[in-house]
Amino acid sequence: MYQSQIDVYQFHMATIRARKKADGTTSYTVQIRINRDKVLVYQENQTFARKQAAQAWAKRRETELSEPGAIERANRKGHTVREMIDRYVLEGAKAVEMGKTKKATLLAIAASYLGEIVDSAISSQVLVDYALWRMSPAGGGVKPQTAGNDLAHLGSVLSVARPAWGYEVAPHAMGDARTVLKKLGYNMKSRERDRRPATNELDKLLEYFFEMLKRRPSSINMPKVLAFALFSTRRQEEITRIRWVDLDEDRQAVKVRDMKNPGQKIGNDVWCHLPDEAWAIVQSMPRECDEIFPYNSDSISAAWTRACQFLAIKNLHFHDLRHEGVSRLFEMDWDIPRVASVSGHRDWNSLRRYTHLKGRGDLYCNWRWLKSVVEANVVLGGRSKCNGR
Structure with missing residues (x-):
C-alpha cells in the first residue's frame, strides 16, 4: 500500500528509496547490498533528508567498498551517533555537570535521524546535510547560528569518540563541513547578545x-x-x-x-x-x-x-x-x-x-x-x- 509513495533510483550496488513521511516531508534511504556467488555478504542502510546527499553518500560508499578488505572492515558492527552521545553524556557527568543547553541539544541530535548514522559513515557531506535539514522547515527551520551550535556540540562528542573510544570517525569531517557551509554563505557563528535588564x-x-x-x-x-x-x-x-x-x-x-x-x-x-x-x-x-x-x-x-x-x-x-x-x-x-x-x-x-x-x-x-x-x-x-x- 506504500507503493505510490516510493520512487526507486538504481546504482551499481545501491538503491535509493524516497518515502513521504506523515508530516509531508520526504526522506531518502540508501540500501546497499553486495552479493558474492549469489550469497549476500554485506548490506547497509542510511537515511538522509536530501536526495543529493543520499546520492553522494551512495557513490562514495560504492567506491570505498570496492577497495580490498573493505567488506570485512564494513562488517564490523558500527557505533551510532546516538550511542556516542549517550556515552559522552554519561562519561561527562562523572567529571562535571554538563550545561543544560548542551545536554538538551545533544539529546535532540541523538533523537533525530542523524542519531542512527554509524561512526564510519559520518562524513562532511552527512554533517552538511544535517545542518541544511535543521535550517529547513522539516528540521525545525532554525537559524544558521542554531545549526552551528548543534555542530559545535556534536563536534565535542566526535573529538572524543575517536581517540578515547576508538570509534571510526573521520578526523576532518566536522572541519570540512563547517568550511563547506561557510562557502555556501551560511554564518554559523552565534550573534552577540546585547540584552540588558531594564x-x-x-x-x-x-x-x-x-x-x-x-x-x-x-x-x-x-x-x-x-x-x-x-x-x-x-x-x-x-x-x-x-x-x-x-x-x-x-x-x-x-x-x-x-x-x-x-x-x-x-x-x-x-x-x-x-x-x-x-x-x-x-x-x-x-x-x-x-x-x-x-x-x-x-x-x-x-x-x-x-x-x-x-x-x-x-x-x-x-x-x-x-x-x-x-x-x-x-x-x-x-x-x-x-x-x-x-x-x-x-x-x-x-x-x-x-x-x-x-x-x-x-x-x-x-x-x-x-x-x-x-x-x-x-x-x-x-x-x-x-x-x-
Missing part, C-alpha cells in the same frame, strides 16, 4: 520574588540569587557550586570551580574578586550547608522562567544578569584587568561581548533593593541537611 524589569522581578518568599519562606531565595548574579557577574551554575571553603576573607574573593572556558572547563578553577555588594549578599547567607547558595540550578532556571512569563518580560535570560554586571563595571570606569578580576575572563576578545554601555557612572548606586536583599531572611528548611538540595 530597571523596571528588575523592579518587577524582585517584587514578584519577594512576594513568593512571603507565601513560601523555604523556597529559593531568588532576590539574593538575582542580586548576587548581577553584582558578582557569576553564571547560574557557578553560583550553586560555590562553597564556604571557596571564600578568601582577606582578599574578598571566591574560587569559581570548573569555570566555563573555551577548550577547558574541568579543573579550570579561577579566583574572582567579589565587589562589595556581592560580598555583603554572601555574608547574609546562613552557614548551614557546604554550599553558600544550596539550591538546584535547574530549579533557579525554572523559577526565573515562571517569573518572566507571569510578568510578561520578553527575551530576558538569567545569563543577562552577568552581562548587566560586567557592563556596569565598565560604566563605572573600571579598566579591563580590574573587570576581568571579577568576571574571570582571560582576554578582551571574550570580555567585550558582554559590554554594551548605556552611559557613565554606577546605575546601582544607592539601589533601593540592595538593603532589602541583604536583610532578607533565608529559610533553608530541608536544604540545611544538604540532602539533595
Whole structure:
C-alpha cells in the first residue's frame, strides 16, 4: 500500500528509496547490498533528508567498498551517533555537570535521524546535510547560528569518540563541513547578545520574588540569587557550586570551580574578586550547608522562567544578569584587568561581548533593593541537611 509513495533510483550496488513521511516531508534511504556467488555478504542502510546527499553518500560508499578488505572492515558492527552521545553524556557527568543547553541539544541530535548514522559513515557531506535539514522547515527551520551550535556540540562528542573510544570517525569531517557551509554563505557563528535588564524589569522581578518568599519562606531565595548574579557577574551554575571553603576573607574573593572556558572547563578553577555588594549578599547567607547558595540550578532556571512569563518580560535570560554586571563595571570606569578580576575572563576578545554601555557612572548606586536583599531572611528548611538540595 506504500507503493505510490516510493520512487526507486538504481546504482551499481545501491538503491535509493524516497518515502513521504506523515508530516509531508520526504526522506531518502540508501540500501546497499553486495552479493558474492549469489550469497549476500554485506548490506547497509542510511537515511538522509536530501536526495543529493543520499546520492553522494551512495557513490562514495560504492567506491570505498570496492577497495580490498573493505567488506570485512564494513562488517564490523558500527557505533551510532546516538550511542556516542549517550556515552559522552554519561562519561561527562562523572567529571562535571554538563550545561543544560548542551545536554538538551545533544539529546535532540541523538533523537533525530542523524542519531542512527554509524561512526564510519559520518562524513562532511552527512554533517552538511544535517545542518541544511535543521535550517529547513522539516528540521525545525532554525537559524544558521542554531545549526552551528548543534555542530559545535556534536563536534565535542566526535573529538572524543575517536581517540578515547576508538570509534571510526573521520578526523576532518566536522572541519570540512563547517568550511563547506561557510562557502555556501551560511554564518554559523552565534550573534552577540546585547540584552540588558531594564530597571523596571528588575523592579518587577524582585517584587514578584519577594512576594513568593512571603507565601513560601523555604523556597529559593531568588532576590539574593538575582542580586548576587548581577553584582558578582557569576553564571547560574557557578553560583550553586560555590562553597564556604571557596571564600578568601582577606582578599574578598571566591574560587569559581570548573569555570566555563573555551577548550577547558574541568579543573579550570579561577579566583574572582567579589565587589562589595556581592560580598555583603554572601555574608547574609546562613552557614548551614557546604554550599553558600544550596539550591538546584535547574530549579533557579525554572523559577526565573515562571517569573518572566507571569510578568510578561520578553527575551530576558538569567545569563543577562552577568552581562548587566560586567557592563556596569565598565560604566563605572573600571579598566579591563580590574573587570576581568571579577568576571574571570582571560582576554578582551571574550570580555567585550558582554559590554554594551548605556552611559557613565554606577546605575546601582544607592539601589533601593540592595538593603532589602541583604536583610532578607533565608529559610533553608530541608536544604540545611544538604540532602539533595
